[in-house]
Amino acid sequence: MTESVLDYMTRLGRAAREASRVIGRASTAQKNRALQAAANALDAARAELTAANERDLAGGRANGLEPALLERLALTPERIDGMIVGLRQVAALPDPVGAIRDMSYRPSGIQVGKMRVPLGVIGIIYESRPNVTIDAASLCLKSGNATILRGGSEAIHSNRAIAACIQRGLAEAGLPAAVVQVVETTDRAAVGALITMPEYVDVIVPRGGRGLIERVSRDARVPVIKHLDGICHVYVSAHADLPKAQRIAFNAKTYRYGICGAMETLLVDQSVAKEFLPSMAAQFREKGVELRGCERTRAIIEAVAATEEDWHTEYLAPILSIRVVDGLDQAIEHINKYGSHHTDSIVSENLADTRRFVAEVDSSSVMINTPTCFADGFEYGLGAEIGISTDKLHARGPVGLEGLTCEKYIVVGDGQLRGQESV
Amino acid sequence: MTESVLDYMTRLGRAAREASRVIGRASTAQKNRALQAAANALDAARAELTAANERDLAGGRANGLEPALLERLALTPERIDGMIVGLRQVAALPDPVGAIRDMSYRPSGIQVGKMRVPLGVIGIIYESRPNVTIDAASLCLKSGNATILRGGSEAIHSNRAIAACIQRGLAEAGLPAAVVQVVETTDRAAVGALITMPEYVDVIVPRGGRGLIERVSRDARVPVIKHLDGICHVYVSAHADLPKAQRIAFNAKTYRYGICGAMETLLVDQSVAKEFLPSMAAQFREKGVELRGCERTRAIIEAVAATEEDWHTEYLAPILSIRVVDGLDQAIEHINKYGSHHTDSIVSENLADTRRFVAEVDSSSVMINTPTCFADGFEYGLGAEIGISTDKLHARGPVGLEGLTCEKYIVVGDGQLRGQESV
Known part of the structure; x- marks a missing residue:
């Protein structure tokens, strides 16, 4: 030509x-x-x-x-x-x-x-x-x-x-x-x-x-x-049904490691961390998922020490960072600060908590009692999707x-x- | 500082x-x-x-x-x-x-x-x-x-x-x-x-x-x-109620010359041009609006010869360009080519014409039997507006x-x- x-x-x-x-x-x-x-x-x-x-x-x-x-x-x-x-x-x-x-x-x-x-x-x-x-x-x-x-x-x-x-x-x-x-x-x-x-x-x-x-x-x-990162969180709140939370978090991470809706960071309320983390960690370990935790996490389970970098990272791999948070406020703050505004989920049976989480988490999909890997056009009923937008203007999600x-x-x-x- | x-x-x-x-x-x-x-x-x-x-x-x-x-x-x-x-x-x-x-x-x-x-x-x-x-x-x-x-x-x-x-x-x-x-x-x-x-x-x-x-x-x-130009058209179709068309076109131009919804170009169907233009032109002339017309327009009324430039121009002033068109197809083609995709109106009593005009004119507001100067957040019931967007993504109009x-x-x-x- x-x-x-x-x-x-x-x-x-x-x-x-x-x-x-x-x-x-x-x-x-x-x-x-x-x-x-x-x-x-x-x-x-x-x-x-x-x-x-x-x-x-x-x-x-x-x-x-x-x-x-x-x-x-x-x-x-x-x-x-x-x-x-x-x-x-x-x-x-x-x-x-x-x-x-x-x-x-x-x-x-x-x-x-x-x-x-x-x-x-x-x-x-x-x-x-x-x-x-x-x-x-x-x-x-x-x-x-x-x-x-x-x-x-x-x-x-x-x-x-x-x-x-x-x-x-x-x-x-x-x-x-x-x-x-x-x-x-x-x-x-x-x-x-x-x-x-x-x-x-x-x-x-x-x-x-x-x-x-x-x-x-x-x-x-x-x-x-455009679609940039998917740094997705599951927050296991003080009012979570813990067996349900474990099933959700496990599915969110392991359904497929490489999709943008895969959970990369698990946030656990300090009030339930001791009860929740050991059996959750055992399940992930059995699946071969590497765990990286904050100090409070590492006081409860064995995990590599997480660095600031970890909270910013989309692994797309069998690696999970875990942070124990003081409560709902810190969970929301963490997600809005470190997340990529893609998809984040709270596990809770408490209406006031879920109402605040949904209103205040600034992500294209905000979920309650659902694994983040559900973020998908077919699952949402769109029939098909051309991508997942992390923009705010025009199309989001x-x-x-x-x-x-x-x-x-x-x-x-x-x-x-x-x-x-x-x- | x-x-x-x-x-x-x-x-x-x-x-x-x-x-x-x-x-x-x-x-x-x-x-x-x-x-x-x-x-x-x-x-x-x-x-x-x-x-x-x-x-x-x-x-x-x-x-x-x-x-x-x-x-x-x-x-x-x-x-x-x-x-x-x-x-x-x-x-x-x-x-x-x-x-x-x-x-x-x-x-x-x-x-x-x-x-x-x-x-x-x-x-x-x-x-x-x-x-x-x-x-x-x-x-x-x-x-x-x-x-x-x-x-x-x-x-x-x-x-x-x-x-x-x-x-x-x-x-x-x-x-x-x-x-x-x-x-x-x-x-x-x-x-x-x-x-x-x-x-x-x-x-x-x-x-x-x-x-x-x-x-x-x-x-x-x-x-x-963003809001760029407002090069707005009124198309007086073959099926227009001509007295109504004259009122609409006059209001579209003269309600306020300086607003973005003001009509800048009047398109007149060839089948009604001879009947419509003389009295329309007289009304504009009385109001002091300068008329610029295509050849077919100037065969019917007195007007300055319009140049290619005129069809592209947002006058925001008492100046109006007028073009006689062959029919609906040419009107739509003119608007999509020369307009600024802001606001355009058809005057017609015919459903098939208006249905096509609405579907095919690619503007943020498409109107039927209404002056283009109605393009406004208050008139549309938004309560107030921060502007009129000529973008297609996110907000339009x-x-x-x-x-x-x-x-x-x-x-x-x-x-x-x-x-x-x-x-």
């Missing part, structure tokens, strides 16, 4: 903006037809998908990609099944676009309400998992947005093969190809261009490691829906179809004029 | 963050008490307010401030009345904080819903109108946020005097002084610091001219709720108390665990 990366990205951006007008007013039936047809296309293209993925895997091995990353890159038959099921699930979700709420008459005689509409063009920047291509494209399409997808260069052949299936789906539904575009160049300047075209791109969703997200946030001239839309005001009158008596 | 501007702003930021935790959990009654007490303090301090404002006005005159800016700077007795009434109105508004919606049981047995909570710390950057100090502080306080206010240097004495009254109100209600802080230095580096402290400031609201807003948006490392809050998820269980059968 002889055109510059900037020209190329501008061309994609302009095409996406055009296409966003078409997909924004497409009917629910038409969008669902495209999703179902893309699912059929994926099912029919298993051999091509596997062959394309083999090329990426071979390239990855040649470049010395770590085994964990190769594992993420692999498009197994089960993962292809997962993409197909995912497309059909998104087709089955209710369409958020066009919903009107809260229409009411004002004293002037006009009616005012809000209508849910697509954001426009969404740029997705992600790393090696090729199935993100389907997740992101399907959610954006269903919510009436055009998408520009920039996957990792190590997955470029897989992403192209997946994109070809999406293209077949769009064509079958009579929708323009530019509704979903995959950036074809692996030049890193493409990312720089994508995040600095507010005239063509309305929002960027980076999905990947902290380095990617921080870089995108720092350099973007377009709003970013798991982001589903609604998070990919916004609301505009609609005002209906019959000739009412401002500054004059109602007609 | 011997500390650097950065140190000073960091100190304000840290104090605001601390105070935000207190105001965030303050009761509705306590917040209302502070607002009412501040209103009483303003009423009791009329002499001080006038004296402080006199100093600013004298300084402004000495510095050759334009008469229009001096007029905006003046704190007349009526404007002081307005601030007092404004505070009492905000006290009377419903408190958005803590509202819980959509709690529902999930198959796992957990209940999931959303709770409305304050954003945290809001930085307001504004130009010469000192009454913005009260508007901004009262809305932020009622919505449970701490505020850092950076007014124009030409209004510093007025702003300090107003802030002193707010401080009396906060003290009477037992709330910390740092809930509302006015930046005391007129050093411009203070703005640079305020918009780059994401650890202390959650959102910036710039209120002022385009230059200010563009500068803040460009340099901010904190989300910005007039921003009231709700726009200064966000929602977090709340999850309530009774020991349910993930990945296991419900207990």
Whole structure:
């Protein structure tokens, strides 16, 4: 290609903006037809998908990609099944676009309400998992947005093969190809261009490691829906049912170590610490979880001495820091200070405690008597999620179809004029 | 002051963050008490307010401030009345904080819903109108946020005097002084610091001219709720009731020329242009509104030839551009291309036309048979507004108390665990 990366990205951006007008007013039936047809296309293209993925895997091995990353890159038959099921699930979700709420008459005689509409063009920047291509494209399409997808260069052949299936789906539904575009160049300047075209791109969703997200946030001239750390806490309060607390804390840590909703720090009220900690610690030790504790914790159970650094750390591993706190106030203070405002839970049977915890903990999900690992779009009933936002503005917590839309005001009158008596 | 501007702003930021935790959990009654007490303090301090404002006005005159800016700077007795009434109105508004919606049981047995909570710390950057100090502080306080206010240097004495009254109100209600802080230095580096402290400031609201807003948006490392142009259109469709259309278009342009909801371009369907334009033009001409038209317009009425530039221009003045369009499609295309996505209206008695216009015009307010000048927080029933957002993310259109809050998820269980059968 002889055109510059900037020209190329501008061309994609302009095409996406055009296409966003078409997909924004497409009917629910038409969008669902495209999703179902893309699912059929994926099912029919298993051999091509596997062959394309083999090329990426071979390239990855040649470049010395770590085994964990190769594992993420692999498009197994089960993962292809997962993409197909995912497309059909998104087709089955209710369409958020066009919903009107809260229409009411004002004293002037006009009616005012809000209508849910697509954001426009969404740029997705992600790393090696090729199935993100389907997740992101399907959610954006269903919510009436055009998408520009920039996957990792190590997955470029897989992403192209997946994109070809999406293209077949769009064509079958009579929708323009530019509704979903995959950036074809692996030049890193493409990312720089994508995040600095507010005239063509309305929002960027980076999905990947902290380095990617921080870089995108720092350099973007377009709003970013981002997900940083998940330093999640469970607080076992003075009024906890202790066997229940132990089950919750164990599930919160061990359901999966690598998810952002995994508990990283356990806070235990000093009034129950002696009774609670020994059996809790035994269970974690049996599972192979390393315990790091504050001084008061280490007076009760064996644990590595926790440092200030530990309270700030998202381990994503079988390691847990434990702190004994004076009471509810110190628990809330600890969470708001050291946490990442992601997901935090109190275990308590006392209404006053839980009421305060819910009101005062400043996190995207605040929980009562529930393990933090429940923080997930499917568990919350969103149907699917494009990520979990740790931002406060726009979308906070798991982001589903609604998070990919916004609301505009609609005002209906019959000739009412401002500054004059109602007609 | 011997500390650097950065140190000073960091100190304000840290104090605001601390105070935000207190105001965030303050009761509705306590917040209302502070607002009412501040209103009483303003009423009791009329002499001080006038004296402080006199100093600013004298300084402004000495510095050759334009008469229009001096007029905006003046704190007349009526404007002081307005601030007092404004505070009492905000006290009377419903408190958005803590509202819980959509709690529902999930198959796992957990209940999931959303709770409305304050954003945290809001930085307001504004130009010469000192009454913005009260508007901004009262809305932020009622919505449970701490505020850092950076007014124009030409209004510093007025702003300090107003802030002193707010401080009396906060003290009477037992709330910390740092809930509302006015930046005391007129050093411009203070703005640079305020918009780059994401650890202390959650959102910036710039209120002022385009230059200010563009500068803040460009340099901010904190989300910005911003208001750019208001290039608003009225489209007189083929199915318009023409006398009604004339009343609406006249009101949209002439209610006030200087507001962002004022109509700047009138689009007229070719099928009604000959019948509609002559009497419409006569009415505008009588009012002294300069008309600039496309060729087809100028074939019907006398008007200056409109240039491409005109369609892009927010006049905020008695000037109107007029274009004859082929029909609904071209009208929507014109609005989405040349408009500023602020407020646009169709005049039509036809349901299919209005349904398409509402769905396809990509503006923060889309109207039917209503003048665009109705775009306003009071008219929409928000009680008060901190501005009109032309952003798509978070808040779109007039921003009231709700726009200064966000929602977090709340999850309530009774020991349910993930990945296991419900207990």
